[in-house]
Amino acid sequence: MCQLLGMNCNGSAAITFSFTGFAARGGRTADHADGWGIAYYQGSGCRVFHDDQPASDSKLAAFLSDYPIKSKIVLAHVRKATQGLPGLSNCHPFIREWLGQSWVFVHNGDLKNFQPEASFSVTCNHRFLPIGTTDSEKAFCWLMQELSAKFADRAAPPHWDELAPALAEITEIVARYGNFNFLLSNGEALYAHCSSTLHALERAHPFPTAKLVDCDVSMDLGALNAEGDRMVILATEPLTDEASWRKFETGEFSVYVGGACVFQHVNNKTRAFAMPTPECTAQSLALERAAELMVADR
């Protein structure tokens, strides 16, 4: 599978500490070595970095671990390919523009036979198409198509209070096809869903000294944050030794704005599907490679 990392704060903060531990999972402390990526929102802008190299070996990841880009919302991903061969176009985050905002998405899980019907008119059928070959990007494109159809009459972007229930509804449909753990943002809110595994850590004053799980690195977070600061860190598996990491429920859809949870809905019918075995995944990727070679030979 893959791993996710997200951060939402009420003030701009650097994610270098968390990212240092997270990047190690891209090949050193875990085997999510099929590429990585990270997106930082800054005002209405969004900068996304991708690399198809293992994060634990990547010079770009090393650069970013030491380069404090301050942001209120960050999403990151380390990949272990299940569907879609390793390669740049299959690295998350995926990004699309809708109504003048950048929408960014990272996913871990596996969606089998994901072929839902598009509910909108034929005219817009080719909006938001995948560039790569992952189930993740396909799901993201379908989610954006459904979202844009639900708000087809809008010229300006809706706010999170309207988007949250719409996204919860769309998410429930996708989650029927497999594990659909994801993070999603448009720069206003951070949307998170758990099918199988996701954890949240809320931090506020007084900030602790925290130690990373994946590296022998500790940080006095009180020295970096002011009294009014608040943030939430979301990660597939806890990144630090702090006791207050909370495990999401299966089917939980939560929304964060300004470092606080503003919306939560749990769908008790959501399944936490079993992940494919390494043997199944290897076989499936081998079939993809063979198919690509056949196309290339023509």
Next chain:
Amino acid sequence: MCQLLGMNCNGSAAITFSFTGFAARGGRTADHADGWGIAYYQGSGCRVFHDDQPASDSKLAAFLSDYPIKSKIVLAHVRKATQGLPGLSNCHPFIREWLGQSWVFVHNGDLKNFQPEASFSVTCNHRFLPIGTTDSEKAFCWLMQELSAKFADRAAPPHWDELAPALAEITEIVARYGNFNFLLSNGEALYAHCSSTLHALERAHPFPTAKLVDCDVSMDLGALNAEGDRMVILATEPLTDEASWRKFETGEFSVYVGGACVFQHVNNKTRAFAMPTPECTAQSLALERAAELMVADR
């Protein structure tokens, strides 16, 4: 104004040499200090780096000058704001997905009162909206809307032989509004248009030793390239001391694939508009800042 840099090759090549000279124009050898960006195509994927700092001072630009990302198509930009305040969302390249491809765009020039009519149905009127406030991104969005309207019946991306004449036609309309020097790509071809200033350099075996104009750096390009390699470098102003830089004609629209020019059309009616004076630009940006402050105060 801004400056543009592009590269198209028949094999993957690193642009570190050209980018070293180009980045210097972002604040050291020229005053294009309002941010920069660069996009590299790798297979169907595209990685875009942006920074709102001057390229000549940017740690990220310094990292990329020394980090050889190999690509067949690269587009880069250093910004001097004319319309749209300095800020991340106003840094080029701009990127949009259409029919499962990443379209990337960089522009230099100034488009006054750019308000063309959209030629397609109301249903798709909100496709490809700007995220920032530049004339450049607005023009790119309009170009993509017109292109997607012309090929509205397609489920798969057209090739350059169909896209080139369509883009030449769309370009002529935009170029009536001001200087519209640009580079555009979808990873298959590199499209280039000149209203006022753009230069091209074609390189093939035997490759020369070249010296950058902006830095005391020379490189024996023969040591880096094989006999069958060919490439074209496009730049607002020549980057090296090589004699074979060719100045585009006003109204020239050229398309490059595999390091060679495959399509060329010159519209003799295109005007090379006078650029706004620094005083006019400063006044216009001051008005934008004041307007932003008024909105923030409400």
